[in-house]
Amino acid sequence: MSTVVGSEDLPLIKYLLLDFTERAKLHPAALFKQLCSLNVGPLVTHAVGSSLSNQLSLQKCFLKFEELN
Numbered sequence: 264m265s266t267v268v269g270s271e272d273l274p275l276i277k278y279l280l281l282d283f284t285e286r287a288k289l290h291p292a293a294l295f296k297q298l299c300s301l302n303v304g305p306l307v308t309h310a311v312g313s314s315l316s317n318q319l320s321l322q323k324c325f326l327k328f329e330e331l332n
Contacts, residue, residue, distance in 0.1 A: 268276045286294045 283294060283298075
């Protein structure tokens with residue numbers, strides 16, 4: 264993740280990802296709605312959708328994600 268996120272933003276991003284994971288389990292629709300208009304700190308939503316099938320650049324990025332427990 265450090266190649267995508269600057270070291271100064273890493274603690275915030277880690278916190279947000281853990282928070283998103285928990286909230287996705289409890290209130291997935293509400294979290295999706297919030298994320299569609301996200302503009303928090305270093306995060307800004309550039310595109311919104313429910314499928315990666317037509318977003319090749321996002322598909323490549325998604326393959327690098329790791330599941331958070």
